[in-house]
Amino acid sequence: MDSTLTMLGLLGRSPSHGYDLKSAYDRLFAAARPIAYGQVYSALSRLTRDDFAVLTAEEAGQGPDRKRYEITDKGRDRLRSWLFTPDAPVPGLQSNVYAKTMISLVLGDDAVHLLEIQKSEHLDKMRDITRRKRDADVATLLLCDHALFHIEADLRFIDLTMSRLTELKREALS
Amino acid sequence: MNVSSTTISEPAFGETLLSAQGLHLSFGLTHALRGIDFEIAHGERVAIMGPSGSGKSTLLHVLAGVLTPDEGEVRYGKTVVSGLGEADRARLRLSDFGFVFQFGQLIPDLSAIDNVSIPLLLAGMSRKRALGQARAWLDQLRVADHASKLPTQLSGGQAQCVAIARALVTAPKVLFADEPTGALDSLVAESVMETLTDVTHANRTTLVIVTHDARTASYTDREIVVRDGRVSSGYTDRQPARR
Structure with missing residues (x-):
């Protein structure tokens, strides 16, 4: 963060x-x-x-x-x-996405847009990794799967944040 | 393998094949679609994503001409699908579109190969020729060894591959799939998606998948995210992947 x-x-x-x-x-x-x-x-x-x-x-x-x-x-x-510049999907990203979301709510900016472009960045990264899995050896497959699980966790966090924006906004402005 | 003439003059690979303009559709007081616009290119593989109740399955049905929008239009090549009558839309679905659902929906009393040959027999092809083509598709989907098995004797992944073979046997221009891996465990789902994207790519079939699963979507060229009946803000300016 x-x-x-x-x-x-x-x-x-x-x-x-x-x-x-x-x-x-x-x-x-x-x-x-x-x-x-x-x-x-x-x-x-x-x-x-x-x-x-x-x-x-x-x-x-x-x-x-x-x-x-x-x-x-x-x-x-x-x-x-x-x-409004998405972060590269790396471990520990959640805190920065959370901070950006809160700041955008505090400023009355478009938090949904911010989260959507971040999600799109993550999905693009998933596509890259999925392509890398093609014809890969088992060790590479496992490394790719590990990375995919982390990106999936981030995506779930983003989805959950998006579904809680109304409550979050109330807290951000309290 | 085509059994009937298609209804459109086919756009070049990479040109717009399917488009939605200003789609609105309500069911009573529920506004399922609230102004949807996008284009899908010939040969593209697109995932329509969104949370439950976002309108993504409704959108698939409107694109495929199963439902007609209250406002706006769906174009397939130069044909305004949403302007066709029910009979013409049914003909278009038979000749140019294929469908795969979450649960394969195979006919339980028929073997895998008979399930796949059904669309060809209905189109008037001889049984011998239909079975030959069905076997070739089962082979492409890597389930030819299970041709004589009944659906109850197939695993979930095998059954879904048979369902995909049945959807592709008439050589549709567009394959619509609604949560095609929703009932499969993750390793099997990956194998099905790999096969599905390989086969559609090899046959230049445009693929439109509805899914809530990011892993499934990662096999496609891009995603269109639907939220509250609209294309979500991060995606409104995204163009088709011209390949």
Whole structure:
């Protein structure tokens, strides 16, 4: 899961302080393992360095929580490109798909479309592997089947997510 | 192996053979299809996918001329299938389309080879010739050794291969299959799909499969995903696989 872009997604909702971003992140993505403040500020520092976010206000007092950040137009473009570019089917993909789905719901974007293009990417990968199975030796067959089972698991996860979008949206916006 | 003249002048391999434009169909208050558009190329192998109740089987029946849409049209070559009367649609299905279902639906009292020869006998072919052609198809489907067995003596995979041979014996231009591997375990399903895609490719038959199973779909060239009676958003701009 790309925590920097996920953070950018949360910033896309409204200008925020680091503390607000950490709270939103922990609520939506890290119930069991809250994100450290250090990670929040290093993500914000990367985002400002790359002109995806800007510091808009700095209130009097000490500490990074006094700083308010806002997404830039360049940041919004980067966000959309992240959301609507399917990920290559690799192990551990679910968390990134989940993060993109939640961010698209938070922003009122098209989560169904995002999941459909991801599904299409997975099915294309399955086709490649199925073709590779043709006339393959047993060892290759087993390796291909192992990869196919993982892709099938991802597809089931995507289907299940799609069927729960209404409830998920309610949680994302609560 | 063709037993009757087809009703269309055949488009070149890779050109559009079957298309749906603005299909709508309701059953009472249930809107099964809500505006479906796509094209399928001659020789293409396409999976129609979608969750239960999405309208995918209804769509297959509309494409095959079993059901007529309330709005929109289905074109097969230059023929507007949805504009034909019931008798013409039945003739078209007999001459140009083949069908495979989830459960082979073989005639239980007839041997495998007799099941496969039935469509040819009904079309007026002599028994000797029909049996010869049926055997050749059983051979292509790799079940010739079971020609004299009754359906109850066949395994699920063998029975499905016999059903596919029966669907292909009249050399249809399009083979429609509704969950053809739905009743088979995974290894047998893979073997059936491999055989089905090999045989349809070798005979230049266009294949349209309805399935909810991604593994089955992975044997086709592309998928069309139906959701709530519409082609799902990730697929609306996908073009036929021109091979």
